[in-house]
Amino acid sequence: MNHLSEEELTQAYYGDEEPESRRHPEARRHLADCAECQAAFQHLKTMLDELLSESVPERGTAYGAEVWNRLLPRLPLEKPRRVWLRWWTAVPVLAGLLAVAFLAGRFTQPKTAGIAPEARQRILLITLGNHLDRSEILLAELVNAPPGAADFGDERSSARDLLDENRLLRQTAARMGDASRAAVLDELERALLDIAHSPSEISAPELESLQRRIENEGLLFKVRIISSNIHRKGQQL
Amino acid sequence: MDWTDRAAAEEARKGNQLAFRVLVERHSRAVFRLAFRMTGNEQDAEDMVQETFLRAFKQLHRFDGRASFGTWVYRIAANCSLDLIRARRVRGERQPGLDTAASPDPSPERVTRSRQLAGILDHALEQLTEAERTAFLLRHYEGCNIDQIAKVLGVGNSAAKHSVFRAVQKLRGALEPAWGGAK
Numbered sequence: 001m002n003h004l005s006e007e008e009l010t011q012a013y014y015g016d017e018e019p020e021s022r023r024h025p026e027a028r029r030h031l032a033d034c035a036e037c038q039a040a041f042q043h044l045k046t047m048l049d050e051l052l053s054e055s056v057p058e059r060g061t062a063y064g065a066e067v068w069n070r071l072l073p074r075l076p077l078e079k080p081r082r083v084w085l086r087w088w089t090a091v092p093v094l095a096g097l098l099a100v101a102f103l104a105g106r107f108t109q110p111k112t113a114g115i116a117p118e119a120r121q122r123i124l125l126i127t128l129g130n131h132l133d134r135s136e137i138l139l140a141e142l143v144n145a146p147p148g149a150a151d152f153g154d155e156r157s158s159a160r161d162l163l164d165e166n167r168l169l170r171q172t173a174a175r176m177g178d179a180s181r182a183a184v185l186d187e188l189e190r191a192l193l194d195i196a197h198s199p200s201e202i203s204a205p206e207l208e209s210l211q212r213r214i215e216n217e218g219l220l221f222k223v224r225i226i227s228s229n230i231h232r233k234g235q236q237l
Numbered sequence: 238m239d240w241t242d243r244a245a246a247e248e249a250r251k252g253n254q255l256a257f258r259v260l261v262e263r264h265s266r267a268v269f270r271l272a273f274r275m276t277g278n279e280q281d282a283e284d285m286v287q288e289t290f291l292r293a294f295k296q297l298h299r300f301d302g303r304a305s306f307g308t309w310v311y312r313i314a315a316n317c318s319l320d321l322i323r324a325r326r327v328r329g330e331r332q333p334g335l336d337t338a339a340s341p342d343p344s345p346e347r348v349t350r351s352r353q354l355a356g357i358l359d360h361a362l363e364q365l366t367e368a369e370r371t372a373f374l375l376r377h378y379e380g381c382n383i384d385q386i387a388k389v390l391g392v393g394n395s396a397a398k399h400s401v402f403r404a405v406q407k408l409r410g411a412l413e414p415a416w417g418g419a420k
């Protein structure tokens with residue numbers, strides 16, 4: 001058999017031989033046996049290995065975040081906040097909903113409840129906290145939206161997602177005798193209903209009346225208060 | 238959020254900024270390494286990293302998931318760096334790496350590596366075609382396989398493999414004389 005070609009030696013170094021080719025096993029065997037080819041291979045390997053020591057300036061673990069921070073102002077984002085809104089308000093709903101449905105069942109049948117009251121309380125607080133956070137984002141977006149007609153599709157679908165969860169949470173709070181939270185959730189539910197039933201292309205006056213209503217009721221403020229209470233409580237648990 | 242690259246790219250394409258952020262954070266260091274080796278200069282490499290992700294963001298709709306996101310973004314990074322190298326050549330500038338020894342204010346990482354080797358390697362890399370250079374850097378330093386390199390270059394596997402070989406052959410031609418002297 002012939003000695004290995006330069007190309008074969010290079011492929012052997014990188015492990016890029018054609019595994020299906022007939023030459024491959026032969027070449028492998030040859031390289032193992034032939035002193036001349038071994039020397040050539042070693043020579044190539046020394047050079048290529050040496051090149052690997054060529055260093056690149058280190059970048060730490062925070063580098064990705066630095067790149068992102070520099071990049072963000074340059075990204076052509078059309079509606080960055082609303083995109084954010086859609087994600088934040090919609091994604092965790094399912095998990096929250098399941099937790100609430102589970103808890104709601106537990107609270108209506110207290111005798112069959114298999115989980116400790118503290119754990120139940122904690123799950124409820126976390127779910128409620130998440131729910132209020134997402135509602136708060138939605139309300140803040142809406143209150144701060146610039147005047148004028150707007151595409152309202154994201155807001156509507158977020159409100160619809162939040163509604164089911166809100167209903168379960170309100171019922172649970174009422175059943176637990178937590179009247180003040182139940183009352184805020186009740187107000188929130190009415191606002192979510194209005195948002196969910198707004199037209200997908202909202203007109204300027206419709207938007208303004210919705211904004212005024214939320215502001216007049218101080219709803220955003222109330223949501224923030226109970227939300228921060230809950231987060232504080234959650235940390236103590 | 239524990240997204241796979243594929244899921245994150247899919248989300249990012251739908252306009253999810255957070256998903257794009259995940260991808261940027263995940264691939265920044267690798268893109269930087271490649272850009273540094275392509276351009277031979279830290280500041281240029283930083284610019285290339287920004288340019289790469291900016292282009293990636295604008296072209297997300299073209300990412301079809303056939304290659305991995307990493308491969309796709311490498312391809313963009315390689316192209317960005319090649320654009321820069323070409324522009325430099327048009328302006329008659331030299332690759333900064335070539336000036337290492339004479340540089341009045343060499344950066345520390347340049348000082349610590351073997352100057353002689355670095356200078357020769359930079360010069361040798363300049364002699365490679367764009368495909369050879371890209372193929373070699375990806376194969377040798379980034380550990381990409383032939384399949385990935387072929388996708389980055391937009392060529393078939395055997396052409397990609399041949400580019401790696403041609404690059405090694407040329408580097409050897411350039412480095413071996415210096416090698417003999419150094420040993």
Ligand SMILES: [Zn+2]
Binds near residue numbers: 002030035037038
């Ligand atoms: Zn032989």
